[in-house]
Amino acid sequence: MMRPIRSLPARIWTFYYDGFRSMTVGKTLWAIILIKLFIFFVVIKMLFFPNLLQRDFDSDEERADHVRQELISR
Amino acid sequence: MDDLMTVVDWSRWQFALTAIYHWLFVPLTLGLSLIVAVMETIYLRTKSEKWLAATKFWMTLFGINFAIGVATGLILEFEFGTNWSNYSWFVGDIFGAPLAIEGLLAFFMEATFVAVMFFGWGKVSPRFHLASTWLTCIGASISALWILVANAWMQYPVGMEFDPAQMRNVMDNFWALFSGIAVNKFFHATLSGWALAGIFVIGVSSWMLLRNRNRDFAIRSIKVGGWIGLIGLLLTMYTGDGSAVEVSKHQPMKLAAMEGLYNGSHRQGIVGIGMINPDKKWNDDQEDMKWAIEIPGGLSYxxxxxxxxxxxxVADIIEGRDFTADGQPVNTVSYAERIARGKMAHEALRSYDKARAANNPAAMDSAKAELKKNYEYFGYGYFDSVDEAIPPIAMTFYSFHIMVALGGYFLLLYVVVLFGVYYKQWFEKARWLQWIALISVPVMWVCSEAGWVVAEVGRQPWTVQDLLPxxxxxxxxxxxxxxxxxxxxAAVFTILLIAEVSIMTRQIGKGSKRNLEIDNAH
Incomplete structure (x- = not known):
């Protein structure tokens, strides 16, 4: 029986899927990576580390004005 | 002002903590990827199962380090946006462009080729797998290149013009970013990763010898790790020497701090070992050092x-004093004058701001021209006293000498270990040396981190040299x-570090119990 010819995205998906399934040490590592990324991006970035100039000003002109005032007044 | 300086100090500590933590992983990734690539190349040439087993063993440790270290550098970028927003805006696309390239490259190269490295055994051709391993190795170094180019620009800002309307430094010459500082920094930092990974491989292999496990595998690994590490260390020393020349040209205050040198001279000696006088001020008559053993003329050379x-x-630089080798005075700009010109630059920026508010283009142009004249000393305008422009001397001095002394120690260790593995299998019997090699693993990290302390503490108080304190x-x-x-x-990093060390040691223990003369990991 002939095997069906699969598309490239399907083959890439299978490659990663099989790879993840067959991991031993890697499963623990992926758990650590996912927990770490959650802590970094959801907890640390969103709650504690906003990009102040992006958050507080609407345009680059306003941001430049703010930084100019900051650097003049320090 | 007190609160501002508290924010500055804590933000600096936070940045230092993050950068030091990030650098625990980077050099091992850079060096171990090369060692794995070399081992896999040998496997492909010899078709020997023992090299396949060696490749997989070290590749697993590479994977653990890579997984725990990945994304730790992103926190530095978070800190730029929150703690250092004036800086982030001021450096503009000069910092942004290299980091964006790094981010894209890192993502695509690592996501693709690391996956093939780990998932591709038996699924892709051996040659394609080897190519992926090499591309992971090369990709890691290319990622490092862009970060180090950005860092070098902060140490020696070139290739840009400041635009007071945008309040940014606008890049006008991309290739100027590859200055002597940047080239030396890139090779110095990445090659130090080879040296570090070599010691890691020797240390882990020595542990196996001490436990009497996989002795042939251990010796085989030491040979590969030892040669790569030794070559890396020699080239690190060579590029470190090149860095010193560049620092003397563009950051003379950092060089003076590295040597604890307050009053320079002709035929200036370099301190081999010594103790800083902690009470010394730049303008008093006390001795620079409590005691020191110097190599005459060493620093001059x-x-x-x-x-x-x-x-x-330090005192010469502050007072604008320098001489040619034959004693002719050289005109340099004193720090008092730099402060005065920095304040003139600030005044010009204020005038520009007022002219802009009044919509007066002629006055804006005039203020911009005045600002341009004194811009090279813009950052000095924030100081009320020259003392504020001096880096922490003791920390810079000791970090530099710890790095150099440990570099010398590791050179000796590499030579002795490599001699020992080739000469009558002497290393296999020298348990004392195996212990030293094992204990030296964490010491190598101290050496590597000390290098960054020199680079970053030595350039204080600047975030961008001469322009932005x-x-x-x-x-x-x-x-x-x-x-x-x-x-x-501090808490998150400690937990992650404990996780890394425990997973790594568990894997080393588990892997060492297998027969590493054959590949039994299929």
Whole structure:
């Protein structure tokens, strides 16, 4: 029986899927990576580390004005 | 002002903590990827199962280090946006462009080729797998290149013009970013990764010898790790020497701090070992050092390639004093004048701001021209006293000498270990040396981190050399929030580090019990 010819995205998906399934040490590592990324991006970035100039000003002109005032007044 | 300086100090500590933590992983990734690539190349040439087993063993340790270290550098970028927003804006696309390239490259190269490295055994051709391993190795170094180019620009800002309308430095010459500082920094940092990974491989292999496990595998690994590490260390020393020349040209104050040198001289000696006088002020008559053993003329040669050259110390640089090798005075700009010209640059920026508010283009052009004249000393305008422009001398001095002394120690260790593995299998019997090699593993990290302390503490108070001191670069945020996040990072990083060390040691223990003469990991 002939095997069906699969598309490239399907083959890439299978490659990663099989790879993840067959991991031993890697499963623990992926758990650590996912927990770490959650802590970094959801907890640390969103709650504690906003990009102040992006958050507080609407345009680059306003941001430049703010930084100019900051650097003049320090 | 007190609160501002508290925010500055805690933000600096936070940045240092994050950078030091990030650098625990980077050099091992850079070096171990090369060692794995070389082992896999040998496997493909010899078709020997023992090299396949060796490749997979070290590749697993590479994977653990890579997984725990990945994304730790992103926190530095978070800190730019929150703690150092003035800095982030001021550096503009000069910093953004290399980091964006790095981010894209890192993502695509690593996501693709690391996956093939780990998932591709038996699924892709052996040659394609080897190519992926090499591309992971090369990709890691290319990622490092862009970060180090950005860092080098902060140490020696070139290839840009400041635009007061945008309040940014606008890049006008991309290739100028690859300055002597950048080239030396890139090779010095990445090659130090080879040296570090070599010691890691020797240390882990020595542990196996001590436990009497997989002795042939251990010796085989030591040979590969030892040669790569030794070559890496020699080239690191060579590029470190090149860095010293560049630092003497563009950051003479850092060089003076590295040597604890307050009053320079012709035929200036380099300190081999010594103790800083902690009470010394730049303008008093006390001795620079409590005691020191110097190599005569060493610093003159290191900095200016002439044993008789004059090397300025902290006081000379502040007072604008320098000389040619034959004693002719050289005009340099004193720090008092730099401060005065920096304040003139600030005044010009104020005038520009007023002219802009009044919509007066002629006055804006005039202020812009005045600003341009004094812009090279813009950052000095924030200082009231020259003392504020001096880096922490003791920390810079000791970090530099720890790095150099340990570099010498590791050179000796590499030579002795490699001699021992080739000469009558002497290393296999020398348990004392195996213990030393094992204990040396964490010491190598101390050496590597000390190098970054020299580079970053030695250039204080600048975030961008001569243009933006830390006190101007900092955002208007509360010290309480910085202190809170500092301790939060300290806790998260400690937990992750414990996880890395425990997974790594468990894997080494488990792997060492297998027969590593054959590949039994299918």
């Amino acid at each position: 290191l900095a200016r390639r002439d044993f008789n050259a004059f090397v300025p110390g 830390t006190r101007a670069a900092i955002s208007e945020i509360s010290s309480a929030s910085v202190i809170t996040t500092f301790w939060m990072f």
